[in-house]
């Protein structure tokens with residue numbers, strides 16, 4: 001279930017929870033290794049508090065604009081990504097929140113989740129990137145972990161879209 005390569009216009013047109021102005025002005029990544037990406041996630045290099053997810057969801061391309069919270073001052077030493085389950089130090093995990101797409105969003109309702117700060121979830125699952133801390137033992141295969149991640153990404157998309 002790899003992503004099909006997308007061009008800049010397709011990516012910009014996919015956004016469901018931000019203004020057209022924001023979708024037009026956001027920085028779209030280049031050199032994406034499409035064949036090993038299940039979804040596209042990136043931080044805006046020109047606006048570090050902004051992040052984006054583009055997901056193929058039920059035959060539709062859904063782009064979500066997210067806000068990245070500043071680093072947490074928590075007593076926890078580490079935390080787990082809500083998509084891929086990778087354990088990170090607090091420096092490598094970020095609370096992302098997205099405005100919901102419908103009426104709730106217009107009323108200021110957002111949805112938040114802790115994720116890999118660089119949004120490179122599938123690179124961690126595939127072992128292309130290594131987290132800074134040792135990982136708890138997982139009995140699942142890489143393919144099973146990717147499947148679990150896709151399920152969680154899909155659920156987040158549905159909750160932002162209010163279809164769930």
Ligand SMILES: [Zn+2]
Nearest residue numbers: 081084116121
């Ligand atoms: Zn992750």
